[in-house]
Amino acid sequence: MNDPRSISRGSQADDFEEQLKRSLTRVEAPEGFAARVLERAASERAVSLQPRFCRGFRLGWICAVAAILVLVALVANQVRVRRERARVAEIQAQFDAAMRATSGALRQTRVQLQRVGVNFGE
Amino acid sequence: MTKERIRVAVMLIIMMAAGAACRAQVPQASVQTVAAAEPQVKDDLFAGTEKFEQGATDVTNVNLDPSMLSMVGGDKSAVAQKMQFVVVHTYRYPKPGMYKMEDVEPYRQKLRAGNWNCFIHVTESKTGQATDICTQPAPNNQGKDMVIVSAEPMELTFVHIRGNASVADLEKLGGIAAPDKTPQPPPPPPAAPK
Numbered sequence: 510m511n512d513p514r515s516i517s518r519g520s521q522a523d524d525f526e527e528q529l530k531r532s533l534t535r536v537e538a539p540e541g542f543a544a545r546v547l548e549r550a551a552s553e554r555a556v557s558l559q560p561r562f563c564r565g566f567r568l569g570w571i572c573a574v575a576a577i578l579v580l581v582a583l584v585a586n587q588v589r590v591r592r593e594r595a596r597v598a599e600i601q602a603q604f605d606a607a608m609r610a611t612s613g614a615l616r617q618t619r620v621q622l623q624r625v626g627v628n629f630g631e
Numbered sequence: 632m633t634k635e636r637i638r639v640a641v642m643l644i645i646m647m648a649a650g651a652a653c654r655a656q657v658p659q660a661s662v663q664t665v666a667a668a669e670p671q672v673k674d675d676l677f678a679g680t681e682k683f684e685q686g687a688t689d690v691t692n693v694n695l696d697p698s699m700l701s702m703v704g705g706d707k708s709a710v711a712q713k714m715q716f717v718v719v720h721t722y723r724y725p726k727p728g729m730y731k732m733e734d735v736e737p738y739r740q741k742l743r744a745g746n747w748n749c750f751i752h753v754t755e756s757k758t759g760q761a762t763d764i765c766t767q768p769a770p771n772n773q774g775k776d777m778v779i780v781s782a783e784p785m786e787l788t789f790v791h792i793r794g795n796a797s798v799a800d801l802e803k804l805g806g807i808a809a810p811d812k813t814p815q816p817p818p819p820p821p822a823a824p825k
Contacts, residue, residue, distance in 0.1 A: 570638070573638075573642055574642075574645060577642065577645055577646050581646070596702075597702050597704070600695065600699045600702045600703065601702070601703060601704065601705075603693045603695060603699075604693070604695060604700070604703050604707065604711060604717065605707075606691050606693055606719070606721075607691075607693040607695070607717050607719040607790075608707070608801065608804040608805045609805050610691060610693075610719050610721045610788050610790065610805075611719065611779065611788075611790045611792070611801050611804075611805060612801055612802045612804065612805020613781075613788070613805065614762060614779045614781035614788045614790060615764075615779070615798060615801060615802050615805075616802070616805075617760070617762060617781060617783070618751060618753055618762045618764060618779075618781070621753045621755060621762070622751075622753060
């Protein structure tokens, strides 16, 4: 019962148990620790997952602007074509009016000459 | 959400700016029919005929240069291609006496004083109408110049055409066919009574 070796083993187990308790005891973080950690995380540059050539550019913006410019070019071409057609129609109308006026004057002359027996235009 | 709104606003601004630039580039064509907005051909022969517009109910001013005549299509394109330019001024009035015949005389004087061959001068004393048709060779072998000055009681017409179009071409284009020149066989004699 009073074996010195058994007493020594018991005290060693108690010491180990005490050490273990001290090691696993909750230790509160120092004041401001959480704020420092968050601040450091925000200041560090995030690792970008974009390809190297897109870094610094907004690819979506470029595509959107390019699409708008293409659309505007198509609309401008349509407007130009319509204006050209209107211009051609206007010229045709002017030519027709000129020829009607000219032939009217010639007709009057022909009628007047035929009254005196002159055939105009033959 | 704020970035999306900014993106949409910027896109709208770009579209509006592009549309404004596009409209500025497209020339504003005249939509006046039967009236040239700006003269294409400088015709000194009939300069000053604008005074006859006073009192006129219908005014027609046509001024077509070679580039515009090349746009004439259809069956009239062949004759239009023969012309270098076409200048026509027509004034119609609601009643006789709205213009002075002596105001037309200076233009006839121009034709008589120059190198014009005025082979037709018709005057009708009853109605007071007069028509002059003159031609002269056009410069640079461009055919001939033809001028028609027709003064009727209620209508005044000035025509100046340069090119190789004939009188028959002009009449045909105006919708008035030239007289049939093909010789017709004589009609058969009536049958003798029995």
